[in-house]
Amino acid sequence: RKEVEQDPGPFNVPEGATVAFNCTYSNSASQSFFWYRQDCRKEPKLLMSVYSSGNEDGRFTAQLNRASQYISLLIRDSKLSDSATYLCVVNTKTGGFKTIFGAGTRLFVKA
């Protein structure tokens, strides 16, 4: 089982739609959680951190459920510019400090 698993996608949505990405992680000792965005042939860039209390940044909302070891990202009112791959990321200190990336979910937003 992979340490971090994501919906494989791709997700194809029209502009203005709401889309949700899910992610699960296997190490219960994981300490911090993030969503990254990666555009085609570019480096990953930090989108937002994820907290149990939930956090929102404009049209983006992230949520962590530690009991279920589950992370989510919700994008409201999708824009064409949201088209990218979204990566779920988990930091853990078990056996040394590591940052583990999910394989990513590809999003296509169409006019």
Next chain:
Amino acid sequence: NAGVTQTPKFQVLKTGQSMTLQCAQDMNHEYMSWYRQDPGMGLRLIHYSVGAGITDQGEVPNGYNVSRSTTEDFPLRLLSAAPSQTSVYFCASSYSNGGGAFFGQGTRLTVV
């Protein structure tokens, strides 16, 4: 605003050649890491370092060496390049307290 700087951006090697991918960060981050990204595989951790003088293996370390003599620099050495090492390589840095990572622009390596 340099952030994380990787060089070179592109490289073609012949099988058996060696080379070093350079990575430098100017944010005084303790944690640095190298990933490779292949189609359909996502980012896989090669080696990482939690501070100067300390390195450890990630998920796919074979064929690669690293060293961390300073906080700023974390070079990745390919000892004897193989076609299986054709990939995009990313260097990243972050604070070891679990903050988000910053990435370099990547190195596209082709081994023929």
